[in-house]
Amino acid sequence: MYENKSQWATAYLREKFFGRIRITSQCEVVNAIIKSYVRKKGCIFEFMHNFEQALRSYRNNELVVDFKSKFTKPVMTTHLSLIESHAVKIYTAEIFKEVKDEITKAESLIVKGKFVRNGFKT
Known part of the structure; x- marks a missing residue:
């Protein structure tokens, strides 16, 4: 067998x-x-x-x-709390760890400027 x-x-x-x-x-x-x-x-x-x-x-x-x-709920540590709290709701804890790494990377991006086009901020 x-x-x-x-x-x-x-x-x-x-x-x-x-x-x-x-x-x-x-x-x-x-x-x-x-x-x-x-x-x-x-x-x-x-x-x-x-x-x-x-x-x-x-x-x-x-x-x-x-x-x-x-x-169990993970501790929110980034300043992108809306994105992070939504990710907690839709992903399992294991997948959330990976997503949180991406959120942390996105958090470190610096916005130098923004402009409005056709009434939408971009």
């Missing part, structure tokens, strides 16, 4: 959501997790036991991250 892992891994992962992970990366990540629990020369009982343990651990980690994302 271990030798045929490439056949069942893809079928098992079909229709699962993996935000921002490419399909080849999906299998690599899951295989790395499973590899830490499974031995090549183990029996099928040991494989199933370890596989279940790996799934429980993986699902628990997802639940913890999901909980933190839903019920």
Whole structure:
């Protein structure tokens, strides 16, 4: 069964959501997790036991991250509070960290001047 892992891994992962992970990366990540629990020369009982343990651990980690994302609010640190507070509402905590880096970079831009064209500030 271990030798045929490439056949069942893809079928098992079909229709699962993996935000921002490419399909080849999906299998690599899951295989790395499973590899830490499974031995090549183990029996099928040991494989199933370890596989279940790996799934429980993986699902628990997802639940913890999901909980933190839903019920904790990051500290607003930039002067672009409207943009930052909107980003908190629409992104998960992990993605917000990346977006916040971009907001921080945008905050450091210096506006030297502005002018009005057709009634709109640009």
